[in-house]
Amino acid sequence: MAEVLVLVHRSCASSYKLYKELLSRGLLGRVRLVPVRGPEYGGRLVWSVPWLLYNGEPAGSDPLDPGVVEAAVEGSGLEPPADPVEAFMEAVLHSSAASSLVALNYSLEPVLSEDLAKAALHTPLTGVDPREVLARVRAEAGGLVEEWSVKIGRALAMGFVRELWWSRGGSLGPEDVERAVEGGLFRLWLLAKASLGRSGLPGDPRFKPNPIVEEAESFLSRVGSILAGRVEREQREILGDEEWGKIAG
Numbered sequence: 001m002a003e004v005l006v007l008v009h010r011s012c013a014s015s016y017k018l019y020k021e022l023l024s025r026g027l028l029g030r031v032r033l034v035p036v037r038g039p040e041y042g043g044r045l046v047w048s049v050p051w052l053l054y055n056g057e058p059a060g061s062d063p064l065d066p067g068v069v070e071a072a073v074e075g076s077g078l079e080p081p082a083d084p085v086e087a088f089m090e091a092v093l094h095s096s097a098a099s100s101l102v103a104l105n106y107s108l109e110p111v112l113s114e115d116l117a118k119a120a121l122h123t124p125l126t127g128v129d130p131r132e133v134l135a136r137v138r139a140e141a142g143g144l145v146e147e148w149s150v151k152i153g154r155a156l157a158m159g160f161v162r163e164l165w166w167s168r169g170g171s172l173g174p175e176d177v178e179r180a181v182e183g184g185l186f187r188l189w190l191l192a193k194a195s196l197g198r199s200g201l202p203g204d205p206r207f208k209p210n211p212i213v214e215e216a217e218s219f220l221s222r223v224g225s226i227l228a229g230r231v232e233r234e235q236r237e238i239l240g241d242e243e244w245g246k247i248a249g
Helices: 014-025 068-072 082-091 096-105 114-121 128-141 141-167 176-182 185-193 211-239 242-248
Strands: 004-008 032-035 052-056 057-060
Touching: 004 068, 004 114, 014 057, 014 128, 014 211, 014 242, 032 242, 052 082, 057 114, 057 141, 068 128, 082 114, 082 141, 082 211, 096 185, 096 211, 114 128, 114 141, 128 141, 128 185, 141 176, 141 211, 176 185, 176 211
Parallel strands: 004 032
Antiparallel strands: 004 052, 052 057
């Protein structure tokens, strides 16, 4: 029987939604939900949560459809994604680690990871060769970065507000987000978010704005208070669920 394991985090809305859906399908007893405690699991980088492992191989990442987990549990195959490049880019978009690397470097080169591609393409269940897809992504990289700039910028803006809310102990005033952006905190956050030590930083780390960063900062300045309210509702619901807390730690 295949080992099916999903790495989750208590604060993650996608992990929480998946937990609820697996519960409603009666699958929780057949899947191990494991709280992630570090950037690696089993010696491999965890790019995002929820993160599906099928016999130790990456098989799914955020956004993770419960049907993919069910297929893994049943040991049945899946049809390959209709657009493998788009599937990979969706995985990049939903990984704050990957999207921050793309934003800081304005390049896909730092995220052309075979494990991330395996997860995005559900390789153990679809048989899609991640190396072939990565070769296509590399060939189209310039256009893809430009095409996905707005989406990545806005996703990072939401991630920034969420972590700002955490850093303030779970409270943000109406003007706090805008002031943080004006004070350069988004750029500081991005430098820290995209690096481990100095790994992930451009050779010259002095900040150079690009379309992704400009979109993120503009979006934060326009709707920061709305995003703060969304984060408040999201996090209070998730962190307030005691049964979920017992599972996700």
